[in-house]
Amino acid sequence: ETYFPIIAKGFSHQFWQAVKAGAEEAAGRNGVTITFEGPNTEAEIDKQTDILNAAIAKNPQGLGFAALDSQAQVPALQKAADAGIPIVAFDSGVDSDLPLTTCTTDNMAAAAAAADGLAKAIGEEGKIAAVIHDQTSATGIGRRDGFLNRIKEAYPKIEVVDVQYANDALKAADNVKAMLQANPDIKGIFASNEGAAVGLAVAIKETGAKIVGVGFDSGKSQKDAINEGTLIGSVTQNPVGIGQCVVDSLAKALKGETLPKVIDTGFYWYDKSNMADPKVAAVLYD
Amino acid sequence: MSDKGEPNARRAVVEMLGIEKSFPGVRALNGVRFDLYPGEVHALMGENGAGKSTLMKILTGVYQPDAGEIRVDGAPVALPGPNAAQALGISIIHQELFLMNHLSAAQNIFIGREPRKGFGIFVDEDQMKRDAAAIFQRMKVNIPPAAEVGHMTVARQQLVEIAKALSYNARVLIMDEPTSALNETEVEHLFSVIDDLKAHGVGIVYITHKMDEVKRIADRVTVMRDGQYIDTLPAATTPMATIIQLMVGRELADQHRATGHGTDEEMLRVTGLNRGTMIRDVSFTLRKGEILGFAGLMGAGRTEVARAVFGADPIDSGTIHIHGRERRIATPADAVAEGIAYLSEDRKHFGLVTGMSVRDNITMASWYRFISGRLFMRDTAMDGVAKEYVEKLRVKTPSVSQITRLLSGGNQQKVVIGKWLLRDCDILIFDEPTRGIDVGAKAEIYRLLEELASQGKGIIVISSELPEVLRLSHRIAVMCEGRITGELDGRTATQEEIMTLATQRNAAAA
Amino acid sequence: MSDTTMGKTGTGKSALLSAETMQKAVAFVVLIALIAFFSAFAANFATGANMVGIMQATAVNGVLGVAVTFVIISGGIDLSVGTMMTLTAVMAGIILTNMGMPLPIGIIGAILSGAIMGAISGAIIAKLKIPPFIATLGMMQIARGLALVFSGAKPIYFNDTPNYGLLSPESSISKLIPGVEIPNGVMIMFIVAIIASIVLNRTIIGRMIFALGSNEEAARLSGINVDRWKILTYAICGGICGIAGLIVSSRLNSAQPALGLGYELDAIAAAVIGGTSLAGGRGTVIGTIIGAFIMSVLTNGLRVMGVLEEWKIVVTGVIIIVAVFIDIVLRKRT
Amino acid sequence: MSDTTMGKTGTGKSALLSAETMQKAVAFVVLIALIAFFSAFAANFATGANMVGIMQATAVNGVLGVAVTFVIISGGIDLSVGTMMTLTAVMAGIILTNMGMPLPIGIIGAILSGAIMGAISGAIIAKLKIPPFIATLGMMQIARGLALVFSGAKPIYFNDTPNYGLLSPESSISKLIPGVEIPNGVMIMFIVAIIASIVLNRTIIGRMIFALGSNEEAARLSGINVDRWKILTYAICGGICGIAGLIVSSRLNSAQPALGLGYELDAIAAAVIGGTSLAGGRGTVIGTIIGAFIMSVLTNGLRVMGVLEEWKIVVTGVIIIVAVFIDIVLRKRT
Ligand SMILES: Nc1ncnc2c1ncn2[C@@H]1O[C@H](COP(=O)(O)OP(=O)(O)OP(=O)(O)O)[C@@H](O)[C@H]1O
Ligand SMILES: Nc1ncnc2c1ncn2[C@@H]1O[C@H](COP(=O)(O)OP(=O)(O)OP(=O)(O)O)[C@@H](O)[C@H]1O
């Protein structure tokens, strides 16, 4: 029996559940079994390494790994490689040749797309802010910097007045409200993951502020908010596709197929206008 | 069964037969019997650790006996918990105070039996306070029912315990050393309550180490020794000496008064000590080789003074000279470094680390002496020293490694005394040193104090028992309401003189 | 004699009262000082809208704080309040969205499931003699895991229960008194606090909770069925967590199964800042509410001032210590 | 008389010894049972590589558990151990990578900064009379914030200190005894445990810690400078957190500034599962290490069995409670 442990950066958040769904779908298709695991928070790098060690101990036929730190876990991955286990990286890469391929979307580029969407909606000038789901994780940093860099490079008349951090929807909501309080002339806010986006939508609803909200990821709350007009749009990576890519790639590797170094699973800017578009709808999840 | 001194032919309300109880390493009770008739006061006596408290805890469902039978009104009963005993009308004043410090006196007294209102959901506080006030009035004590128990002195807490036990209107009332913290007046008031209860047919078990109390109120006396039943005797006709002899299994020397006085060399001088309203302008001196008694009524401030001198509580003003030089004492560590020792009246909270062994407690104030290589404890040396003191003070313990919590009250007190004897301070402040100590041990402690004084130590003894103060002191300072109202010569002072000074409330105005 | 006794009773009562008042007042002083500070130094802090925002940010922590106050006064601790809240929110979601039941049943279901989980914690503590810290640490994991299991690790939305918003974001009072835009979630917090206060101070339940926390052994020797009251205390705590679960899920219009970890420490901090003693036997609900306000005013104020996230964390840590220190110093002075 | 006492002392001592042994044995029984269970039911569990993995997963929690054991025995608690570990790792990073100093200075710097932070906690508790729960809750935030500030919220890598791996992932012992692939981080944990055990049981420091935890007031009234020993206790705890910081950052070859939140609860759980009493005055270091092993065997075993993540959380919660329950039951039997 072929078995692939898939080790993500988390598991309880929507994004990771969508990756899991994609991986399970592909596992069914390829006739392999998988487990899907991840640490509690994206800060617990050592715990993720422990998960990786436990996975290697099971002598799997392949391994999917979303490294929390691009450098720190290379030695642990080396152990897997030494044991002859094919490795596929996903979500974000590792600074090493060990993975046969990396199923990823560029967080920076995706966040830049969100910046474009937000800029366009506010007429490319005025004050904006961002609420980021994590200050130190690769995803948080990538999305924050991708967003901020794009604004700085492409929209000189836009000023980012505040960047706040909140790791759940409730805290994000209170955070955004404080932000709006401090800067009543804010025209738009970017939220960097599903939880932050839900919080942003709640805050906009509660304050009735006439601002442009832009989210990230998918989920029913966000889709509803976009349909209602509370949020103007959002960027989704293709987590289901990432999950499928990981399992499919591992299956291919077992068959001896060669894989490209990077498989870009893409991302989409979506708003009211294109949510029904089958290509977009396919990557959205509840 | 008992044909000696049985009050009348009525049926015993409580009978205990062949009670056995062992704790790890200790055979606390070995085939003990006991009975109690309605309307009698039955004193239960025995040395520290004889098993008195344990026997009564079995009768109140706190402990389960290993063997034996308990009968109430002639019928065998099982007492699986305090509830069961209460339901049978048995109530107890525990030796160790079991009170809820954050609750008021009234709330403590009626805990679990609060008068209700509003469909039985709400507590009727006013009714409760009235009921509590009524009980206090019966005991002739002045405790506000709404006062928080945690802020009271041990004496007042003991009064609350007594009030609580009375409030059950029990048929059987067990008093385990109820007067250990009380002064003479309060004891008298308690006795009149006891007389009243007797008249109403309540059977009372009375545990005490104070012989005069037994003479005063007991009808019968049962003596225990080393967990065994010794004898039951009529209190009125049995000489005290006989009882003591049964208790300790040996003769004791007579009581006598202090002789001589200390030297003229001043060891400790306290001047103008003030702390809030509790200590007001207290000044006194202690000389080398002297025993200075501190007498006074409950709450007079003696403990406060001792704690202040010892650095346990901050003071508002005042100076302390030791051997003629002024010293700043801000913490107990400072005090001990200056050669002052303080034995607290509340051993459970302030005297002992009850979770640690007898050895560690005896050596605690002297640990610095048992260190090798600046870091390592010399446990074997400590064992040896601790054993020495266990024998010297006749502490009843299976070993020096025994956890102190498992010792009886009096033996715990001896451990604390041992701690300070080992520390070898020049100035020793003993606050109620014989509280809960049996007669035999008491005499030994008196002898010990006298020996220490003759070795040139200065000793302050705070005691609520006037005979004790008179027995020991070369000089007696009497306190009332935070002031020293007078000083008496210990060789000539009388109880009356002390009481006069102790109640000199208006001295404050002068 | 009788007269003196009565007289002293009087003073005793007022002394007690004023000590209690003082305790609340202490936390209150800190709160006022913080508000004054931010009003002076953070532009836009002192506006009506921001005050409403602060209140709303307080609601969940305030209610959880009240829940844990019961347990702390009884001499215990409950680390599971945060994840229990999440589990009850998930239960509401299952009842309302997955099973399509009417709103009141969802409300009862959430509170009841919280109470049952709480009672289980209480039973573990009382009957198995497991220290509360450990029992509720275990329960914290159990509740968190179950919330994920029951929800399928996905948020449950309340779109089919249109009036679910009544439980938190909407403001019924503004319909009665226009201009008073206090959201219902905040009103619920105040109502919970008032009822909790009455329960603690006037009822037999409260008396038992204080007795347990003050000296459990004494309570037991007084013939009180200690175990039963302890279980009830944790059940009440769990039930109140259920109310917090309703408020949070109403506000987010969804039960978020991953939320709640770490909320327990905020709730405990609110209680302690408000003068509740971790040793048991002492505490007030009002103090806890003030403590929760102190924490959210602080967070909000620093945010409005634009203090950097990392420094905000440092300052929050410092203020927690300082607030409790002021409480201790002022309380000692009386 | 003397003879009896002597004889009894002998038994008393051995009784005490065996009680202590028993306490460790209890946790040990649970550990063995878990290992036996997983060996039987989880294929690939009982392999050498997996055992090394388990040990490695235990190292950080084990060392933090030892740190917090000191504080808990002294009657306190330290919620800051996790973030303190992170802060010390960042300090090591600053000293080694940013300032380019040699390795020993980095090691001393990490341990010293932990000890200083711990001493500050201790001083706040001892001098300001802030309850330990609150003081260290505040310190947990302060350390977390400072770790972010000092690191610029970015990982600091140890690439310029090639021998930094010596502190954890590498196995020096395997060079001496080939085949014994125990990583240095695990060896450090064992060494810390042995030294800590000696300090607690044989030195004046340990004796003071037990006395503080059993009855602080009685210790104070025995003339012991309680404040000083309390500060020392927290400083020792902080210093050991520094060792944990070195182990974790060596293993990750980087100081991760956001790591550490929530680790405090695992460390406390390890101590309590190992028989340390949260009421103070009772506990052993060996028990804590066994407790830490129980937790990581459990996590690893469930993982190797392929139990769903959410159920794993539930089971972990249950086992924490059960382990402590077994400890209590077996200990009572003796
Ligand atoms: N819980 C316990 N565990 C172990 N030993 C105990 C326990 N309770 C009492 N003992 C022991 O049982 C014996 C009888 O103790 P008990 O308290 O009944 O004595 P007592 O007669 O009341 O003495 P005192 O006058 O000092 O109060 C003592 O040796 C004591 O150490
Ligand atoms: N913690 C406290 N809070 C409030 N009042 C106190 C406290 N401790 C003592 N007092 C009060 O201070 C006064 C002096 O008490 P202290 O204990 O020094 O008296 P004492 O002479 O030693 O009597 P006792 O025989 O009760 O030990 C009393 O009025 C007492 O009620």
Ligand SMILES: [Mg+2]
């Ligand atoms: Mg006794």
Ligand SMILES: [Mg+2]
């Ligand atoms: Mg006194």
